[in-house]
Each structure stands twice: as C-alpha cells, then as structure tokens.
Amino acid sequence: MDTLKKKDISQEVFDLYDDYAHNKIDRRQFVEKLSLYAIGGLTVSSLLSFMSPKYVENILVKPEDERIDSKYITYNSPNGGGSIKGLLSQPSNIKTKLPGIVVVHENRGLNPYIEDVGRRAALEGFISLAPDALTPLGGYPGNDDDGRALQKQRNRDEMLEDFIAAFNYLKSYENCDGNIGVVGFCFGGWIANMMAVKILDLKAAVPFYGGQPTAEETSQIKAPLLLQYAGLDTRVNAGWPAYETALKENHIDYTVYFYPDVNHGFHNNTTPRFDKEAADLAWSRTIGFFKGKLI
Structure with a gap:
C-alpha cells in the first residue's frame, strides 16, 4: 500500500x-x-x-555537506573492545577549540541515522564522536536485523567501556576544549546514564528513552542530566519513578521531559515511530542544554 x-x-x-x-x-x-x-x-x-527504517531518503545532513568535516577514525578502548571505529564530525574551518559530544547508538550499531545525528551536532558547533560498538564483530552490518543480532553477542558493560574510551579520545583531541557531553538513544540512553555514573568530569548527559541506573549508581552522578522520555513507552518509563526518587535524594541536577502520545524511538526520523514535533522540540532542548553546560 x-x-x-x-x-x-x-x-x-x-x-x-x-x-x-x-x-x-x-x-x-x-x-x-x-x-x-x-x-x-x-x-x-x-x-x-x-x-522498516528508510535511511537513505531521510538523512538530514549529508556526509559530503561542506559545512562540516566528517570522517571515520579508530581509537583504543583498552577495557572494552580494543580498536573501535567511530564517525568524527566537526564544523569546517575550526578557528578555536570546541566542546565535544559522544553520540551513542541504539541496540543495532552505528547505523546511518546515528551517523546523521553526529553530523547534526557538528552543525551546531560541536565536535561529535559516534562510535560503533559492533567494531569487534566487524561493525554495523548494513541492516538493523543483523545489527541487533550482533550487538546481543557483546557484553553491555564492555560496550560501556568503549563509549567511555570515546570520551577520553575527545578529551585529548586537538580541536576539543575538554568540555564533553553525551547523548544516547534507547540502548544509548542507558549508556548516557551510565557514563554520567562513571565519568566524574562529564559535563552533561542527555539520555533519550534510556534504561535507568540503580539507586546506588545514581548516587555517583555529578553531571547535569536532561532526560527525555516517550509518553507511550511503558517499558522504559516503568523505571522512572525509582530513578526520580534516587535523583532527588542525591540532589542531582536534572530536567525531565515526557512527550505525550509518542512512541519509543520518536526521535529516529527513519521509522514511522518518528514524531516530528516531539523530535524537533527534544533536539532543540538537547542543543540548548549542551550550549548551556559545555560552552
């Protein structure tokens, strides 16, 4: 039809x-x-x-966009998967050091949507690094079904180390000023939460519909959080009340938004779960948050 x-x-x-x-x-x-x-x-x-996702026709920032410099790099993740591939994107003609953002994929590897998100962040004046946690298994295989199957083969705590290593790469990258945040989606939302737990000098974290840390883990968070949830996402939202209690008990700086009548994955503009109004608002809030916390 x-x-x-x-x-x-x-x-x-x-x-x-x-x-x-x-x-x-x-x-x-x-x-x-x-x-x-x-x-x-x-x-x-x-x-x-x-x-099914429609990647090619929904890319917002093309890889060849002259306003940015976007290329694949590899970096070392000694406690995770070893040598990890990632897409490094930054504004063209950088004249001063810029803050960085780690962009974390869903549960299927570095697909074209997440690469596009990394380029979008670069257009906003940040240096972004979008790693592929499937690198040790050959990388994102070109379709999400096989990507999900591959990601199931990896330990999520080892993958967390890969994204922590991406933070460390940006920290020492010549064009980065050392002020680094993270944004993640679905599985990447859990990673964003956990990077806030694990990295004391993380400046900001934006989990989109991500699984929540335990109360004990939450007590270790130092970074300000911008938490974004889909109103119809009963699976992930079930963990919010306990997380909210722990955030309040530990006086964590957080802001939370629930977008009514939208599904998990509403920011992903390549599937019918996408909701443009909610996605645009959530992204504008994300960029505003990063500009307030990283610059």
Whole structure:
C-alpha cells in the first residue's frame, strides 16, 4: 500500500515492533503476530515495509555537506573492545577549540541515522564522536536485523567501556576544549546514564528513552542530566519513578521531559515511530542544554 499512513496503523503494531526491536520476539514471531493486523487492504509485506527504517531518503545532513568535516577514525578502548571505529564530525574551518559530544547508538550499531545525528551536532558547533560498538564483530552490518543480532553477542558493560574510551579520545583531541557531553538513544540512553555514573568530569548527559541506573549508581552522578522520555513507552518509563526518587535524594541536577502520545524511538526520523514535533522540540532542548553546560 503506497498510501499507508501512520494513522492507519494501530498502537498494537507499534508495541509489537518495539518487542521485536528489543529482542523480546524474533523475526518469525514478529511476522506471525503482524499477520493479525493484516486486514482489509493491509498485507503483512506492506506492514513490514512500512515499519522498516528508510535511511537513505531521510538523512538530514549529508556526509559530503561542506559545512562540516566528517570522517571515520579508530581509537583504543583498552577495557572494552580494543580498536573501535567511530564517525568524527566537526564544523569546517575550526578557528578555536570546541566542546565535544559522544553520540551513542541504539541496540543495532552505528547505523546511518546515528551517523546523521553526529553530523547534526557538528552543525551546531560541536565536535561529535559516534562510535560503533559492533567494531569487534566487524561493525554495523548494513541492516538493523543483523545489527541487533550482533550487538546481543557483546557484553553491555564492555560496550560501556568503549563509549567511555570515546570520551577520553575527545578529551585529548586537538580541536576539543575538554568540555564533553553525551547523548544516547534507547540502548544509548542507558549508556548516557551510565557514563554520567562513571565519568566524574562529564559535563552533561542527555539520555533519550534510556534504561535507568540503580539507586546506588545514581548516587555517583555529578553531571547535569536532561532526560527525555516517550509518553507511550511503558517499558522504559516503568523505571522512572525509582530513578526520580534516587535523583532527588542525591540532589542531582536534572530536567525531565515526557512527550505525550509518542512512541519509543520518536526521535529516529527513519521509522514511522518518528514524531516530528516531539523530535524537533527534544533536539532543540538537547542543543540548548549542551550550549548551556559545555560552552
């Protein structure tokens, strides 16, 4: 159905996709369950196509954009995966040192959407580094299904070390002034929270719909937090009340926003979970937060 629109899809289909995207069901189960919603003019193949990411046509900042310098680099993660590949993006013609942002991918490796987010951050005047935690397994394989399967093979605490090492790379990078924040999405939201736990001189963290640290871990946070949640994301939001209690008990500097009537992954503009109004607002808040805390 070429005319299939977001409004044509029931919330149950989005919830089903969330289960699939987070490895609660496999592809066979996803397709089987999806068939229950293939009624009327809908087919399973049209639903599958509609729910799948459309990367190429939705890139906002092209790799060749002359306003930025974007290239792949490798850096050492001695406590994680060893040599890690990442996309380093910065404004063209840098005349002074700039603050840095680590951009953390979802649970499928460094796909084109996350690379695009890194370039967007560079357009805003930051040096961004978007690592690929799948590097030890050959890197992002070109599609999200295989990416999720690969990422399941890695220990998440070792991957956390890879992103901490990215912070250290930026810290010593010649064009970076040492003021560094992190933004992460889904799995990357958990990483952003945990980098705030682990890195005492992290200047700011922005987790998008990320899993929360324990109360004991939360007590170690020094960085200010901007926490962004999707209103319909019952899975992740279930951990918020306990996290909020721990943040308040430990007098952590935090701001939280819940975006009503949007799904987990609402910032990702390559899937139908994308909500432009919420995504634009959340991104403007993210950049404003980083400009206030890093500059």
